[in-house]
Amino acid sequence: MNKPVKFLILRFSSIGDIVLTTPVVRCLKQQYPNAEIHYFTKKKFGFLLEDNPYIDKTWLLDGSLNAMIKELRTENFDYIIDLHTNLRTLHIKLALFRRSYSFKKLNVQKWLQTQFKINYLPDIHIVDRYLETLKPLNVINDDLGLDYFIPYKDKVERDWIPQTHRKNFVAYAIGGQHTTKKLPVPRMIELCRKINFPIILLGGKEDFEAGEEIAKALGDQLIFNGCGKYNFNQSASLVEQSMIVFSHDTGLMHVASAFKKKVYSIWGNTVPAFGMYPYKTAFEVIENNNLDCRPCSKIGYKECPKKHFNCMNQLSFDFDIKELPNSK
Template sequence: MKVLVIRFSSIGDIVLTTPVMRCLKQQRPDITVHYLTKKSFRGLIDTNPYVDKVHLLNDENWEAMIAELQAEKFDLIVDLHKNLRTLRVKRALRKVKSVSFSKLNFEKWLLTSFLKINKMPPVHIVDRLVDTVRHLGVVNDGKGLDYFIPEKDEVNAADLPMSHQAGYIGVVIGAALATKKMPVEKLKALCASIQKPIVLMGGPEDRPEGEEIASIDRVKIYNACGKFNLNESACLVRNAKLIVTHDTGLMHIAAAFKKPVISIWGNTVPAFGMTPYFGNAAVPSAIFEVEGLGCRPCSKIGYKKCPKGHFKCMNNQNVTAIATAAEKGLHL
């Protein structure tokens, strides 16, 4: 049986699909798993031993992509993205049976609208993703998420300053949208309060803010933002003692490595079912959010700036409590 799994983006969402491939391959050895994603996210799938072949979304030459997929003669499409593009793919492969992941968009609308009615099921998104293939006799194995770092992207301790080679706390300062991350002044206050070596993590776009934060104490704080590719950053996450992060892809990568995680939530909420997922493993973690705000959650994804202007969901975060939790290693 040949199965095509579809998830185009993004980093965290793709990592959250990894239990589906693992459970398919381990529980149904007769199944060959193919994965369709965007070219920019190929590195997340290429090294996954539970994926037999990767296909890339090609909007510029749609016909060629569809011809490639048709030639594979799939028996089943597992749509874990469910948008207009995946609908086009399924229509083009109309003879192939398909199953789709329920995104619960109506329930999310109820929660993010002015109504603020929470009808989200108390079930993690990973469990809902795996349920998509339950009809194949596949169940969640409870092993959590997967992330595989190729040997060429391994980061050695010598690649970090001497002050950080014995251990560090990773602080992820970036996020896809501004309303999912704390303002730089709050991040500076947080890092100033943590009296342990810190590695700042993020992309090239986060490097200027990283420099501003690191200027507090360049011995204690190392700005790794933009210096490492995604797999190398994942290696930094794996080697950290603990990760402090916003609702980001690196949060899910940290969970894949069973790292203690302190997650900080702004306009999004844990009720969406996308908290750090450890499966059956007992990994210490803590969630920090500003409760009691009538405007929160304002979006299931985020905005470039706070719609209300006050940004209380991040400006009112208890930096002292977050730093204390990090200092104590979540009371490990």
């Protein structure tokens, strides 16, 4: 029997970024002979990987990195695939002293884009750039898109949601890691009125109050506030069951892509040009391109640096939703 070729994939954050690495895992496992795939991430993100059939072992950081490195040394990896490329991953690569291939982050190009609005970014999705890391190994993109695997225990049954939403519903991921990635609540209400179809709002506990405001404004026949009521996998299960998905620039947008949903992606201070728009699925971009201050950050802020937040406050909802039978 041929000896397994052991790979260690490094990506420590965040939810969306880890989901975006799933084609790398699948293509490497399926195309490289005898590949044994190990994935190293933070403990809080381990749930994203535990049911992935292409991963043989998951390593979860929850404490001393040096202690973990001692354990990793015993595995005698053949290759390290660094999809994060920061000081932590550099430390790991130097400590393990194995052949490595590293993702090019293009931080200089992103800085030029955010600071001076000079666009030297390549017109290529970040998934395709992740996969370019595997070119020396003759692994290529299989064009099957993203993966997301939901454990049975987190599958949400239709009879667990309100009767008003059981036949069909729209999923709207109202959360976001930073405030400048999210519509203000009055604009979310305006958007939900535009959709005019049963909507399940998805987000964390921090989004619950915003969801309650939306539900109060529009009524429970139209809105079911699921924010904070489901873990991430359960929210993903609802995304999988939805007709279409509206989402800010956040992790559930990429989950929707994995399930090949039509995605209406809403952009504030960040831009699709950073290469993290919905991948290998139908989508429409909702953004304000009439501002000279956007993008202002590659990640986001707690509040608009200019105080006007016009990237969201002046965003036009002039799209046409053809997928919904009762939408106006």
